[in-house]
Amino acid sequence: xxxxKTAPYGAWASPITTDLMTRGAVGLxxxxxxxGAVYWTEQRPWEQGRTVLVRRGPDGAVRDLxxxxxxxRSKVHEYGGGAATAGLxxxxxxxxxxxxxYRADGEGGAIRPLTEAxxxxxxxxxxxxxxxxxxxxxxxxxxxxxxxxxLVAIHFDGRLETLxxxxxxxxxxxxSPDGERLSWIEWRHPNMPWDGTLCRExxxxxxxxxxxxxxxxxxxxxxVFQPLxxxxxxxxxxxxxxxxxxxxxxxxxxxxFRVEADxxxxxxxxxMRSYAFLDAxxxxxxxxxxxxxxxxxxxxxxxxxxxxxxxxxWCVFDAVTAADGRIGFTGGRAGGPGGxxxxxxxxxxxxxxREAFELKLKEEAVSLAQKIEFPTELPDGTATxxxxxxxxxxxxxxxxxxxxxxPLIVMSHGGPTGQATRAFSLKIQFWTSRGFAVLDVNYGxxxxxxxxYRQRLKGAWGLVxxxxxxxxxxxxxxxxxxxxxxxxxxxxxxxxxxTLAALTFRDVFRAGRSSYGIGDLETLARDxxxxxxxxxxxxxxxxxxxxxxxxxxxxxxxxDRLDCPVIFLQGxxxxxxxxxxxxxxxxxxxxxxxxxxxxxxxxxxxxxRRADSIRRAFEAxxxxxxxxxxxxxxxxxxxxxxxxxx
Numbered sequence: 043x044x045x046x047k048t049a050p051y052g053a054w055a056s057p058i059t060t061d062l063m064t065r066g067a068v069g070l071x072x073x074x075x076x077x078g079a080v081y082w083t084e085q086r087p088w089e090q091g092r093t094v095l096v097r098r099g100p101d102g103a104v105r106d107l108x109x110x111x112x113x114x115r116s117k118v119h120e121y122g123g124g125a126a127t128a129g130l131x132x133x134x135x136x137x138x139x140x141x142x143x144y145r146a147d148g149e150g151g152a153i154r155p156l157t158e159a160x161x162x163x164x165x166x167x168x169x170x171x172x173x174x175x176x177x178x179x180x181x182x183x184x185x186x187x188x189x190x191x192x193l194v195a196i197h198f199d200g201r202l203e204t205l206x207x208x209x210x211x212x213x214x215x216x217x218s219p220d221g222e223r224l225s226w227i228e229w230r231h232p233n234m235p236w237d238g239t240l241c242r243e244x245x246x247x248x249x250x251x252x253x254x255x256x257x258x259x260x261x262x263x264x265x266v267f268q269p270l271x272x273x274x275x276x277x278x279x280x281x282x283x284x285x286x287x288x289x290x291x292x293x294x295x296x297x298x299f300r301v302e303a304d305x306x307x308x309x310x311x312x313x314m315r316s317y318a319f320l321d322a323x324x325x326x327x328x329x330x331x332x333x334x335x336x337x338x339x340x341x342x343x344x345x346x347x348x349x350x351x352x353x354x355x356w357c358v359f360d361a362v363t364a365a366d367g368r369i370g371f372t373g374g375r376a377g378g379p380g381g382x383x384x385x386x387x388x389x390x391x392x393x394x395x396r397e398a399f400e401l402k403l404k405e406e407a408v409s410l411a412q413k414i415e416f417p418t419e420l421p422d423g424t425a426t427x428x429x430x431x432x433x434x435x436x437x438x439x440x441x442x443x444x445x446x447x448x449p450l451i452v453m454s455h456g457g458p459t460g461q462a463t464r465a466f467s468l469k470i471q472f473w474t475s476r477g478f479a480v481l482d483v484n485y486g487x488x489x490x491x492x493x494x495y496r497q498r499l500k501g502a503w504g505l506v507x508x509x510x511x512x513x514x515x516x517x518x519x520x521x522x523x524x525x526x527x528x529x530x531x532x533x534x535x536x537x538x539x540x541t542l543a544a545l546t547f548r549d550v551f552r553a554g555r556s557s558y559g560i561g562d563l564e565t566l567a568r569d570x571x572x573x574x575x576x577x578x579x580x581x582x583x584x585x586x587x588x589x590x591x592x593x594x595x596x597x598x599x600x601x602d603r604l605d606c607p608v609i610f611l612q613g614x615x616x617x618x619x620x621x622x623x624x625x626x627x628x629x630x631x632x633x634x635x636x637x638x639x640x641x642x643x644x645x646x647x648x649x650x651r652r653a654d655s656i657r658r659a660f661e662a663x664x665x666x667x668x669x670x671x672x673x674x675x676x677x678x679x680x681x682x683x684x685x686x687x688x
Contacts, residue, residue, distance in 0.1 A: 046437075046438075046439055046440055046441040047439060047440050047441070048440075048441055048442070048443055049440050049441075049442070049477070049676070050442060050443065050446065050477070050673045051435060051442045051446060051447075051448040051449060051477035051478065051525075051673075052449060052476055052477045052478060052664075052667060052668060052671065052673045052675070053476070053477065053668075053673045053674055053675060053676055054435075054437045054439075054440035054475065054476045054477040054676060055437075055439065055440060055676035055677075056437065056472070056475035056476045056676070056677075057401070057403060057407065057475065058401070058468060058471050058472050058475050059677070060472075060656070060657040060660050060661060060677075061657070062399065062401065062468070063087075063468050063469075063472065063656060063657070063660070064087040064088060064653035064654075064656050064657050065087070065088045065653065066399045066400060066401075067087070067398055067399035067468060068084040068085060068086055068087075068396075068398055068399070069084065069085030069086075069093075069398070070082060070083070070084060070085075070372050070380065070381065070382055070396060070398055071083030071084070071085070071093070071114075071125075071126070071313075071361075071372070072313050072315070072360070072361030072363070072372060073361065073363060073370045073372070073382055073384075073395070074126070074127055074128040074129075074133075074363070075363060075364075075365040075366075075368065075370055076128045076129050076130075076131070076148075077100070078099070078100030079097060079098065079099055079100060079128070079131075079148060080097070080098045080370070080382075080384065080395060081095065081096065081097050081098075081107075081126065081128040081133050082095075082096055082382055082395070082396070083095055083096065083114050083125070083126055084096055084396070085651065087651060087652060087653040087656055088653045089110065090645075090651070090652050090653075091650075091651025091652045091653075092110065092111075092113045093113055093114040093115050093125075093138070094106050094107075094108050094112075094114065095107045095108040095112075095114050095126050095133060095135050095146060096396075097128075097133070097148055098395060099148075104396075105150055107133060107146040107147075107148070107150060107153075108135060108146060108153070111139070112135075112137055112144070112153065113137060113138035113139060114126055114135045114136065114137065114138070115136065115137075115138035116136045116138075116141070116163060116164060116165040116312065117138070117141060117163050118163045118164065118165035118179060118180075118181040118191075118312065119165070119181070119211070119311075119312070119571075119572075119573040120571045120573060120574075120617060120618055120648065121310050121311045121573070122136075122165060122311060122312065123165060123166075123310075123311030123312035123313040123314070124165040124166035124167060124179075124311070124312030124313030125165060125167070125312075125313070126167060127167040127168060127169050127176070128148070128169075129169040129171055130169070130171055131147075131148045131149075132145060132146060132147050132148040133145075133146045133148060134146070134156065134167055134169075134176060135167075136163070136164050136165065136167070140159050141161075141162065141163035141164065142155050142156070142157045142158070142159055142164075143155070143156040143157045143164050143167065143176065143178070143196060144156060145198075156176075156196060156198070156200060157196060157200065157202070158200070160182075161182065161183045162180055162181060162182040162183070163180070163181045164178045164179065164180055164181075164196075165178065165179045165181075165213075165312040165313075166178055166179045166213055166214060166215055166312040166313065168215045168216070168217065170195065170217055170221065170250065172221055173195075173197075173221070173249070173250045174197060174198045175195045175196060175197040175198060175250065176195070176196045177193070177194070177195050177196075177205065177215045177217070177224070178193075178194060178196060178215070179191065179192075179193060179194075179212045179213060179215070179312065180192050180193070180194045188210075188572045188575070189572055190207075191209070191210060191211050191212055192204050192205075192206060192207040192212065193205045193206040193207070193212045193215060193226055195250060203250075203251070205224065205244065205252055206226065206228070206242070206244070206252070206255070209228035209229065209230055209240075210228075210229065210230045210231050210572075211228060211229050211230070211235070211573070212226055212227070212228050213226065213227050213228075213235065213309060213312060214226055214227050214267075214268055214269060214309075214312075216268075216269050216270050216271060217271070218271045218275050218277070219271060219273060219274075219275055220275060221246065221250070222245065222246055223243055223244065223245055223246065223271070223275075223277070224243070224244045224246055224252075225241065225242065225243045225244075225258065225269035225270075225271070225277055225279075226241075226242055226269065227239045227240065227241055227242070227260070227266055227267070227268075227269065227309075228240050228242055231575070231576045232576035232579040232580065232584070233262065233576075233580075234308075234459065234574075234576075234577055234580065235265065235267075235308070235309035236265050236308045236309065236459050236489070236496065237262075237263070237265060237580060238260065238261055238262040238263050238264055238265055239260050239264075239265055239266045239267075240257050240258075240259075240260040240261070240266065241257070241258040241259040241260050241266040241269050241279050241281075242255055242256070242257055242258065243255070243256055243258050243269075243277060243292075244256075258277065258279065258292050259279055259281055259283075259290065259292070259296065260281065264281055264282065264283045265281070265282045265287070265306065265493075266279050266280065266281045267279070267280040267281075267287060267305075267306035267307065267309065267314075267316070268280050268306070268314070268315060268316060268317065270317070270318070270319070272319050272321075272322045272323075272325075273319055273321060273322045274322035276291055276292065276293075276322070277291070277292040278290065278291050278292065278325075279292065280305050280306040280316065280317070282304075282306065282492075282493045284298065284300065285492050285493050285494060286301070286302060286303060286304050286305075286492045286493065287304040287305050287306025287307075287493075288300060288301060288303075288305060289301075289305055289317065289325070289327065289340065291342070299340065299342060299345055299347075300345075301329065301347055302331070302492075303329040303330060303331045304329060304330045304489065304490050304491070304492060305317060305327055305328070305329045307489065308457065308459045308460060308461075308489050310457070310459075310460070313361065314360070314361065315360075315361050315362050315363060316328045316329070316359075316362055317340075317362055318362050318363050318364035318369070319364060320339070320364055320367070320369075320387065323341065323342045323343040324339060324340065324341060324342065325339070325340040325342060326338070326339055326340070326350075326362060326364050326369050326387075327339075327340050327347070327362065328359035328360075328362050328371070329347075330461075330489075330490035330491075332429070332490070332491060333413075333429055333461065333462075333463075333484050333488070333490040333491055334357070334413070334464065334490075335357060335358050335359055335463065335490070336349050336350075336359075337349070337350050337352065337356070337359045337362075337369075337371070338350055339387075350385075352385070352392060353390075353392055354373070354375060354383065354392050354394070355375040355376060355377055355378070356371075356373040356374065356375050356383065357374060357375055357376050357463065357464050357465055358373060358374030358375075358380070358463050358464075358465040359371045359372075359373055360372040360373070360374075367386060367387050367388055368384055368385065368386055368387070369384070369385040369386075369387060370382070370383065370384050370385070371383055371385075374463065374465025374466065375465060375466060376410055376411055376464050376465065376466055377405075377408055377410060377466060378401070378403075378408070378466055379397045379398045379399045379400070379401060379466065380397070380398045380465060380466065381394045381395070381396055381397040381398055382394065382395040382396045383395070399468065403438070404438040406436065406437075406438045407436060407437060407438040407439075407475065408436060408466070408471065409433040409434055409435065409436035409470070409471060409474035409475070409480075410433075410464075411431035411432070411433060411464035411482075412431065412432045412433070412434070413429065413430075413431055413432075413464065414429070414430050414431070414432050414481075414514070414517070414518075415427050415428070415429055416428060416429075416430070416513055416514055416517035417513065417517075418486075418509055418510050418513040418514075419509060419513070420486075420498065420502075420506065421502055421505045421506065421509075426486075428483070428484065428485055428486060428510040428513065428514065429483075429484040429488075429491070430462065430481050430482055430483040430484055430514050431462055431463075431464050431481070431482045431484075432479070432480070432481050432518065432523075433470055433474045433479065433480040433481075433482070434448070434474070434479050434523070435448045435474050435475075435476075435477045435478060435479055436474050436475065437475050437476075437477065440477070442477060446525075447522065447523070447524055447525040448477055448478060448479045448524055448525060448528075449477075449478050449479070449524070449525055449528035449529070449530060449667070449671060450478070450479045450480070450481060450515060450518060450519070450524035450525065450528065450529050450530065451473055451478050451479070451480045451481070451530045451532055452480075452481045452483060452511050452514060452515050452529065452530065452531050452532070452544075452551070453470075453480060453481065453482045453483065453532055453533060453537070454483060454485070454507065454511055454531070454532070454533035454536075454537035454538075454540035454541055454544075455482070455483070455484075455488070455533070455537055456533070456534055456535040456536050456537045457487075457488075457535075457536050457537075458485075458487050458488075458499060458503060458507055458536040458537070458539075458540065458581070459487060459488075459489060459496065459499075460488065460489065460536075461484060461488050461489045461490045462482035462483065462484050462488070469660075470482065472660060476664070476675070476676070479518070479523065479524050481514050481515065481518060483510055483511050483514050485499075485506060485507040485510035485511060485540070486498030486499055486502075486506040486507065486510055487499025487502075487503070487506060487507060499581060500580055500581070501580070501581070501582065501583060502581075503539075503578075503581035503582055503595070504539070504540070504543045504547075504563075504582070504595035505595075507540045507543075508540060508543050508544045508547065508548060511531065511540060511544050512544060512548050512550050515529050515531075515550060515551070516550065527552060528552055528553075528671055529550060529551045529552055530551060530552065530553045530554060530555070530667065531544045531545055531551040531553075531554045531555075532554060532555040532556075532557075532663075533555075533556065533557070533559060534556075534557035534558055534559065534649070535557070535558055535559065535560075535618065535619060535648065535649075536560070537557075537559070538556040538557055538558060538559015538560060538619070539559055539560035539561075539563075539597075541554050541555070541556050541559060542554070542556055542559055542560070542561050542597040542608075542627065543595065543597055545597070545604055545606055545608060546597040546600050546601070546603050546604045547597075547600065547603060549605070551606060552606055552670075553606055553607050553608070553666070553667065553670055553671075554606065554607075554608045554609075555608070555609045555610075555611070555663050555666070556608060556609075556610050556611070556624065556627070557610075557611040557612075557650075557659070558611070558612050558613055558616050558618070558619045558623075558624070558648055558649070559610075559619065559623070559624070560619055560623055561596065561597045561598040561623050561624070561626055561627040562596045562597075562598040562599075562623060562626060563578060563582060563592040563593075563595060563596045564585075564589065564592045564593065564596060565622065565623060565626075566578065566619065566623070567582075567585040567586075567592065568585075569620060569622075570617075570618060570619075571617055571618060574618065578592075582595065597627065598626055598627060598630065601627075601630035601631070601634065602634075604630070604631070604634070604636070605636070606636070607636060607637035607638065607666070607670055607684070608627070608631060608636075608637075608638055608639075609638070609639040609640075609641075609662065609663055609666045609682070609684075610624045610627065610628055610638070610639070610640045610641070611641050611643070611650075611659050611662070611663075612624040612625075612640070612641070612642050612643065613642075613643050613646030613647045613648060613649070613650065613655075614642055614643060614644050614645065614646060615645065615646060615647045616646070616647050616648045617647065617648065618647075618648040619648060621642060624640065624642075625640070628640045631686075632685060632686065635686050636686055637670065637684050637685065637686050637687045637688070638684070638685050638686060639662065639666055639682050639683060639684045639685070641658065641659070641662055641682070643655045643658075643659070658680075661677065661679040661680065661682075662680075662682040663682075664677065664679060665679055665680070665681045665682040666682050666684065669681070669682075669684055669687065670684075
């Protein structure tokens with residue numbers, strides 16, 4: 043067996059290149075089953091981040107339905123989702139350029155617009171085939187006011203009909219099998235959908251007009267997710283009123299299928315689905331137990347949940363769907379690429395319709411997630427536990443000099459209401475394969491652990507998340523697994539705020555990377571989009587009444603305490619966290635004489651989609667650490683300019 047090449051941590055040659063991440067990897071969207079055909083979306087960095095609608099026919103032939111310049115993407119709530127659906131031998135999609143809905147023939151014929159070019163956007167497209175119409179969430183701009191959201195029907199002749207209005211937000215429309223009832227969720231400011239929503243149900247006449255509407259479940263402090271009708275017409279939904287997002291069946295006395303697990307998700311995007319029906323008394327469901335996801339068959343009559351044993355090693359199950367004895371999901375697995383999976387329940391055959399990328403690695407080249415629990419503390423001093431996934435460095439051909447411990451990258455996921463999973467991530471393996479250790483933290487406030495864990499962050503953003511990231515890093519350093527002198531904090535969006543707060547208010551990390559992160563909470567409260575405009579009410583406090591708290595937790599106002607190098611990556615067209623946030627922090631570091639790098643990416647918004655942007659972001663970050671910690675990357679990359687490096 044060939045001996046490994048000795049090289050410092052960070053300087054290892056890696057098979058996970060930026061070209062692989064940008065030219066070979068796709069972002070896979072939810073699938074729709076239409077008879078023997080399957081539809082899904084692919085976000086392709088090498089096509090300038092364009093998202094394509096793809097069809098796999100009954101004969102197995104795969105073809106793109108949306109040629110350039112069509113780009114399948116909704117911008118409703120800024121985060122979009124639910125931008126395509128299929129049926130009747132064809133598909134409908136929202137185009138990113140004008141937010142209109144278009145019809146695409148399933149055989150690759152003409153593409154025709156369905157809605158007007160009036161500035162409105164659409165999401166959660168749902169087919170009402172007998173009435174020849176779509177049901178969707180509509181977001182229409184208004185002068186000098188927030189956009190107006192409603193639930194509408196769009197007839198195939200282009201006629202628009204409003205089905206529900208008056209709430210601030212709508213999502214997840216679902217039709218009963220007989221077409222006589224329509225259910226959805228709605229919520230109002232200041233709630234986010236994981237705080238409190240209403241599940242509503244309308245009776246429809248033969249033409250699909252609303253006759254009467256009732257509230258089925260939910261409330262200001264109860265989050266309802268994914269209403270769905272079983273084949274026998276009984277309405278089901280997921281609610282967290284028990285402390286976990288559990289499945290319920292609507293009735294005079296709702297039937298609760300109690301499990302200490304989360305069957306729901308934070309509704310950041312449209313089109314999210316955690317369960318589907320196989321028959322009237324059997325559902326297939328994805329559920330999380332202490333953050334780890336599983337897929338199971340739920341016998342509702344017996345109230346028995348049986349986890350499925352899958353040969354593919356799947357550990358994440360998104361956009362679950364089912365039809366004709368087949369189960370579909372967008373999956374992630376710990377040891378390799380994720381993909382679109384079709385499972386035939388009878389016989390258990392798994393078919394991977396599309397892998398996210400092609401990569402054959404030696405087993406020792408993959409860093410597998412190790413779940414860790416570590417002690418931490420709540421703001422009131424109460425001792426408790428937090429969670430994370432630890433990835434040690436792994437490379438089949440390289441090893442570090444004896445006695446050296448690796449630098450640690452501590453990742454804060456976005457949201458902050460979100461979750462880290464153990465699924466294989468090229469973004470994580472990029473670092474571990476070069477000799478970095480990574481800790482992906484599920485700090486208090488993360489989902490997948492029940493409502494109480496999720497609510498740890500209530501009023502405590504910038505405290506609980508920061509404490510958990512710091513404690514996780516020190517937990518690993520104390521055990522000699524990582525280099526205490528090379529602890530790095532990184533994050534994007536909300537994770538960028540946690541990163542900047544940790545770098546500013548705690549003296550633990552020696553470097554940081556903020557991608558479209560938040561330095562000034564006051565600016566964010568005044569200058570963000572409708573969906574998140576009241577988010578900080580629950581995370582920090584009501585604005586402007588809690589202005590002192592906003593200032594106290596904003597890194598920009600305490601830059602005198604920031605004493606380590608930071609690299610900032612920012613999209614020029616970001617409307618969620620505008621560039622002025624990053625630029626204000628960069629200016630502070632410049633004035634203090636601290637090493638700082640700033641890259642502004644033209645044409646990018648909140649999150650990078652283009653191949654050249656993704657490539658440059660990773661290479662610049664690697665160059666940043668190499669210059670700070672004194673190693674030479676194995677990659678031939680363009681060095682990033684660091685001001686004040688000395």
